[in-house]
Amino acid sequence: MVTRWGPSVLARIFRGVDSWDLQIIDGAVVVEQSGATHRAAVLEVRRPELQHTGWWTTVTLRTASGRVELPGARRSEADQIRKCILREQDLQRAATELQRGAEADLDRVAAWSEQLRQHAERPVWLAHDTLRGLDRARPALDSIDAAAREPRLGPFVGAKIAPVQQQIQNVRSLDLDDWAAARNEQFLAWESQESREFFATVEKTPLTGEQVKATVCFDNRVRVIASAGSGKTSIMVARAAYAARRELAQPAQILMLAFNKRAAEELSERVGARLGDTGSGITASTFHALGLRIIGEATGKKPSVPNDITKDKGIGRLAHVVDRLRDADPAFRRDWDLFRLVFGRPLAAFDEAPDPEAWDRDTAVSGFKTLAGEVVRSQEEVMIANWLFLNGVPYEYERSYEHDTADPQHGQYTPDFYYPQIDAYHEHWAVNAHGQAPPHFAGYAEGMQWKRATHQYYDTTLLETTSASIRNGSGFEHLARELQRLGQDLDEDPFRPIPGEEPITDAELLDLFRTFMVHAKGNQLDPATLDNTAPPGDLRTQLFLRLYATVVQAWNHDLAADRAIDFEDMINQATDHLEAGRWTSPYRLVLVDEMQDTSLARARLVAALTGAPNTYLLAVGDDWQSINRFAGSDLSVMSDFADHFGPAQTVYLTRTFRSPQTVCDIAGRFVTKNPAQLDKQVHASNPGEPTPVRAIAVEDKADYDAALDQWLTDLDNTLETTATVLVLGRYNKTEGPVSQAIGKRRRHLQVRYSTVHKSKGDEADYVVIAGLERRGFPSTIQDDPLLDLAMPGAETHPYAEERRLFYVALTRTRREVLLLTRAGHESPFLLELVGTEQTPVTAADGTDATPVICPRCKINRVVQKTGKYGPFFGCTGFPSCRYTSN
Template sequence: MTEWRPGWWARAFRGAGSWVLSIREGRLRVCGIPQEVDADVIDVLGLAVDAGSGQLIVTLVHGTETVLNGLSRRAVREVAAAYHSELDERRHLAALLSKAEEQGETARLWWSRVQEVMNRPRWADQDTIAALEGSRPDVAAWLAADSDPRLSGLPKDKREDQREAVDACRTTDLSAWTVQRNEAFLEWEKNELADFFRTVEKSPLTEEQTRATVCFDNRVRVIAAAGSGKTSTMVARAGYAIQRGIAEPTEILALAFNKKAAGELSDRLVSRLGNDGAGVASSTFHAFGLRIIGEATDRKPSLPDDLTADNGIGRLARIVDVLRDQDQAFRRDWDLFRLVFGRQLPDLGGEADPEKSDRNTGTSGFGTLAGEIVKSQEEVMIANWLFLNGVRYQYERPYAYDVADAHHRQYQPDFYYPDIDVWHEHWALGLDGTPPPHFDGYAESMQWRRHTHVRYGTRLIETTSATIRDGSGFEHLEQELRRHGIQLKEDPYREAAGEPPISDQAMLALTRSFMSHAKGNRLTPDLLAERAGRTLRARLFTRLYGVVLAEWDSQLRAAGQIDFEDMLNLATDHVESGRWMSPYRLVMVDEMQDTSAARAALVRALMKTPGNYLYAVGDDWQSINRFAGSDLSVMTRFDNWFGTASTIWLDRTFRSPQSLCDVAGGFVMKNPNQISKNVRSSAPETDETVCAVSVRERSHYGSVVRQHLTTLDSELTEPATVLLLGRYSRSKDDVISALEARYANLTIEFNTVHASKGKEADYVVVLGLERNGFPSIVEDDALLQLAMAAPDSYPHAEERRLFYVALTRAKRSALLVTRAGRESAFLLELVGDRVVKIRSATGDDITPVVCPKCKKHTMRERKGRYGRFFGCTGYPTCKGTMKLAES
C-alpha cells in the first residue's frame, strides 16, 4: 500500500478530517489539509507517533510539523515501513546520481587531458600514454544513471556536456591513436625542421635517422647496423631535444664505453651543435660513477692505477702467486684446474672438433700432456690427471688376448696400467647409466667388453662420463689404483712433452672476466657455488674464485680503494637512495651492447625519476666485450631491464657492399638469440666481396698476404686503406713482412679484431681462420654463464659476433686466411653455405667438401671394403660419409 487516509470512525467521531497521505516515487505527499505537504522523503526529518493521542507527526527538515489523526496502529506501522523503504531507495538513487556526476566530471577531465596530450607539438611518449590508460575512468554509474528513468536529477545540459567524454572513455583506443598521431607528428616535424635535419650532420639525416631523432619515447632502443651512422643520431637527438625545449644542454648526459669513445662523441657534439653541444655532459661510465660518489659523500673514491693499466690482470697475478705460496689447498686446486679441468667439455654425446691429428696414422682427436692423441676430451682429462699424479699408462693398447671375430675387431681398452697389469674402460654414460640415444650399439659393445674381461680373468677399472664430470670418477679411480698397488705422486711441474695445459695467463683472464660479471650482478661466492651444481669443473672454479675474491677485496679495503665494479654498484646505490639527485632529463648511452650489468643498473637508477628519457644506441651483433663484463641481455632483453621501450632500426649501412652484408648477417643470425634485422647497403657492389686463401703452413701467411696486397696495389688508381686483423696481437708476427713492404696506393694497419671495433678500411684481411684459433675455445668459456643474468648458451656466440665485426670493417672486400686441413669451423660454415670459396696461393679453387652431417669438418677420400668413398675428417666423432659421385 502507498496511500493512507483516516477511517470513517475517526472522521465522524474524532474530527480527523479527510486528508490523504501517500508515499511513492521518493516523495511524501499529504492532501486535504490547509497546508498540504509535497516533499522528497530525504527532506522528511522523521515520523513520530504521539503515545497519548496516537497522532502521526510528520516533521520536515526545515522544522515544519504536520499532525495527522485517525490512523490505526497497523496503518502507522505500514506508513513507517513505506517511508523507510522509500528513503532507503531514494538514498541509494541519490548515491548513484552523485557517483554518476563524479564519474562524468572525472571523464570530462580525463578526456580533456587526453586531448591536451594529443594536441601538443611533441611526441606522445609511452609513460604519458600508459598513465592515461591507467587512469581511464570507470563510467558504469554514469551510464546506469543515463538510462535509468528514476534518475532525472542530473540536468540534461550537464549530461550532454559529459556524454562525449564518457563515450571517449568507453571507446577510445589510445594505443592505436598514439601510433597514428605520432606518425602524423613525425611527418609534421620533417617539414617544420627540414633545415635542422639537413644540416645537423655533414650529410642529411636519412629517414630512419630522422625517426630515431624525433621518436621521444621515455625509453628508446636504437639497433644500429655496422656503418649505419649511429653517432649522427646521438648528435641529432641532443640537438633536437635542445631545440624543442625537451631538455637544456646541461640536462643531457652522454655515456660511452671507454674514454676514447666519450672524447670522440664530445668533439662531435661541439663541432655540430656549438655552445649547446659543449653544455652536454659526455663521460665514461667509470668517470661518471666516480663523480656521483664524490658528490654524494664529499669524498671521491680511489681506484688502483693497475686496474686502468691492464684491467687488474697484474694485480690478480700477484694475488694468485701469493696464494699458491701460502695456501697448499689453493695451489692444489689451481694446478688441478689448470692441468685437468682447463678446457670445457661438450655436452655428453655432443660432437667436439678434434684439435690434433697424426698424419702418419690418420688419427685425429685431442692432445694430452704426455703427447698421445685420444678420442674424447674426457679421456684427455683422465690422461692428464694420470700424468699429474705420475701414473704410467698406455692409451688403447691392444688387449692381452686375441679376441677379434666376425663381429668384433681386436679389442683395445681405453687405458692400460703396466705397473699393475690393470685395464681401464671409460664409458660414455650419463647420470641414469645409459649412453646418448644416438650411440647405436654402445650398450651391446659394453656388455661384450665386460664379458671379455670376465672370460679371460683380467682386471678392469670403470669410469663414466657422469662420474668424471661430477668428480666422483677421479675419487674412484684413485681408490682403485691405490688398491691395486699404485702410489700417486702429484707433481704439477712435471715436464710435459705433449699438449701444453691452459696457461696461467688464460686462467687469470678468465677469472678477471668472471669477477667483472659476478660483481656486476652482485653474486656472492655462496650463490655462485649454488649455481655451479654437480659439475666438478664449475665447483672447482667457483671455489678458486671465492678465495681469490676474498684476497682481492681485502687488499682494496686495506688501501682504502675500490674496483670498477664496486664503484659502479656504489654509485647506483647513491642514486637509488636519493643521496645523489640526477640533473639529467635525457640520458644517451653509446654502444649499449657492451654495457655490463653494473652499468645497466646505474642507467636504470637514473631513469627512476618520472619524465626522464633514455636513448640507448647499439648493435647486439657487435657485442664483443664479454671478457670486460658486458652482458648482451641488456640489449636483447632491454624491456626487462628498463621497462617497455620503443625500438628503432638503423639497418641502412653506408660502409659494406650488400653481398658482404648478406654473408656477415646470415652468419651471425645463425644464433637465434640475436635480434633479427635486414641490413640494406647504400655502398657500391664489387666482385667477390668475401673470399679465402689457404696455405700449407702458418709461416706462409706473410708471403700470401703480401702477394694479395701487391695485386691490390697494382690494380688501384687511387689511395686505399687496408686493415690486417688478427684474433690475437701475436698474429702480427705472421705478416710482418707484408706490413713493412712499401705500396704505392695502400695504407696498411694491423689490429686485433677487438681493437678494430669502430674502424673501417677499404680492404680487410682476417688472419688465422684456423681450428681452435678463430673461434677461440678459451675466450668463450661457459663458466662465465654462471655469473651472468641471462647467459647466451649458443656455441661460440661471442666469437661469432667477433667474426661479424671483422668482416664488417671492410668497405670493399674481405680476405680470409686459413691453413689447409686446419680450416676454422666458421670458415667451413661459410663454405658449406656456399657463400665463400677457398683458393690456393696460386689462385686455384681448392674449396673443400664440407661434411653434410656435422657441417664442421671436411670430407677426405678414403678406401673401404666396398671401394673408395669420402669420409668426415672428424671421424670417429662424426661418421659422416659420401659417395664419390655426391662430392
C-alpha cells in the same frame, strides 16, 4: 503496497472523521483535506508522528511551515504512511548524494578531457610516463553510471550527462596507447616539417627520415637498433641538441655514456663541434669515469683503480695473488696443480660424444692426447691418465690382456689401463650413477659383464671407476686407495717433464679466473651464491669454485689494503649509492652508445639513473655487432630491453652510409643464420659490385705476404685517387705474415692493420680479412662452461659471437672485401660463403681454387692427402669426419 491513503470508512461513520487524501508524487507529499491542498517536499517532512486511539490512528505531519493532522487511519495504513515517507526520504537523500557524486565526476571528466586536449596540442612527443599519468588520473564513472540508472535523476541526466557523452565514452574506453601512437605519428610529421632546417644542419649531412624519428621519438625509454654504418653517433648528437632546443632537458641534465674512453672523447668532440656553447654543458663519459664520480660525491672520498688493473685488466695483479697463495697454502697449491693438470679442459656432457682431437697412427686410436703422449679414447680417460702422470704411476694404455680371449664372439681383450708395478688392470666404465651407459652404447652392459667374468675366471686383479665417480671426484679417491692397498707408490709432482699434450698453462688459467671474476663480481655473485647454484656432483666445478673463493678473498683483501677498487666494484658501488639515495642524479636525459656491449652491472646502473619519473633513456646499438661477451657484455640487455628498463619504443636505422648493398646482403644473410639475432633489413644507397667479396687461397702461410702485396699493387695501379685499405685479423699476431705488404708505401693506397675487435666503428674503402683459416677465424677456443655460472647463458648457435665478429669485419668496407686463406685450411666461415653466396676463391696466380665441400659432414672441405698406401682424398675435419675417396 498502497501509495494513496485516506481515513478508514468506519472512522468516518462512527467517529465522524472528515475525509482526507494523502499521496507521494514526484518526491513530494500531497495532502487534500477540507477542500485545501497541502504540498511539501518529502525531505521537508519531519518524521511522521502516530497517535493510536482505539482502533484508529492519527498521523501528524510537521514541516517548517506548519503541521497537518490526519485522523482515523487504520493502524496498519498509518504505519505504511510513516514507512513510505521515511523510505522516500532515504531514496531522495541517496539520489541527491548520487547527483553530487555525478557532478563531481563530470567535473573530473571535463578536467581529464582538457588534459587530453592540452597534451595533444603540446609540440612534444607523448611519452610513456605521461600516458601512465593520464591513465592513473582517468576518472571513475561509477556515480555517473548510477545516476543514469536512477529515474529520479532523469532531468539531471538529460541536462548534464547526455551532452558530454563522448567525453564520458573516452574516459570509459579510450585506448591511450593507440591514441598516443596516432597522435605521435601526426606530431612526427608536423615536427619533421617544423624543424626541417634544424634536422638538415644539426650534423654535417641532413638527417634521414629514420634518424629524424629516432631524434623526435622522445619517449621515456627508446631502443634504437642501428645497422652498421647507419650514423649512430649522429643520433646521439642530434638527440642531445633536440632536447636542448625543445627545452626537454637543459645541457647540464644530459649525460652521454660510451663503452670506452676513445668513444667518450669522440662524442664530446662531436657535441662540442656541432652544438657550440650548448654542447659544453653536456657530459660525455665512460661508465667507469661516471662510477668513480658517483662514489666520490656520495662518500666524500673518490676511490682509485690500481694501475696494474688498468694496464693489463688485472692479470698481473692476479698472478701475484695466486703466487702468494701457492707459496703460503699447500692445500691451495695442490688444488691449483690438480685443476691445471687434470681438470683444466672442460668435459662434454655424459651422454654427448665429443669430436676427437687427435689420431695415433700406430694404434689407429682417435681421441684425446694425454700428458704422457698417448692417444686415449675418451675425455674421462684423459683425466685418469693425467692424474696417474701427476702422481708418478706407471701405466700402459690398452695393453693386450695376458690371456688369450679371442673367440667367435670376442676379439682379444685390451683393458683400459694396466699397472705393471702391481700387476693390476683398470677398467673405466662409461656409466652414470645408476650404472647406465649412454643410449648409443649398444651392448655395453653385456661387455662389462663379460670383462668382469674374464678377470674372475683368470683370477686377475681388476680396479674399476665410472664416469659418475670420475666426474664427482670419488673415483680418484677410490683409485688412490686401491693403488696404495696393492702396493703402488704415489709420488705427486706437478713439475715432472711433460712429453705429451701440454696442460692448460698458468696464463690460460689466470685468464679464466680473471674473466670469471669480472662476470661474477659484475653480476654480484659471491662465492656462497655460486656454490648454491653450481650443479651437484661435478668435481671440476667444485674444485674451481673452491679455488675461486680463496682467490677472490685475497684479491678483495689486497684492494682494501691499498684503499682501491676494481672496475666491477666501481660500477656496483655507484649503483648502490644511486639506489639508496646517497647520490641524486642531475640527469634527465641519458644517452647510451653501443648498448649491445653493455653488461648486466652497467644495465643496472643505467636503470638506476633513469628510474625516476619523467627521465629519458635512449640506447643505441646493434645486436648483430655484439662482440664483447668476455668483457661482460650481455646481449639480452639489447634484445630484451624492456625486461631491464621497462616499456620502450623501438626505432630502426636500416639505411647504411658505408657498405654497398651487395655487401650488406651477404653480411646480413650470414649473421642471421643464428635465429637468435633480431631481424632487420639494411638498405644502402650504393648498389655495389655484383661480386663484392672474393678470396685468395695461398699454399703456405709464408705466401700470405706476397699474395697481399700483389693484390695491393694491382689495386693501386687501377686507382686514380687516394683510397684506404683496412687489413683485419682475428688477433694481433695475424699481422705478422702480412706486415711487409702492409708497411710498403704505395701511390694511391693508405694501408693499415687492426684486429676486428678494435676496428669497431672504423671503416675503409677496401677491407682485407687475413688469416681466415680453420681454427683461426672463427676462434676454436671454446667458452669454458664454468663461465656460464657467472656469465650470460651460453648461446646455442655454433660460433654465435664469432659469427657476429665476422659480420663486423665484412661491414667495415665502403667498396669490396678480400678474404685471405690457406688452401686445405679454409675457415668454415669461408666455406659457408662459398656454399651459400658462391664467393669465388682463386689462387695467388688467379687460377680457380674453389674448395670442394665434404659430401658427408657438409662443413669441411675435401683435400688430397698422402697415407701409407699412397695419395687419397679426405675430409679436413678428420678424425671427426672420416670421409675419404680415391
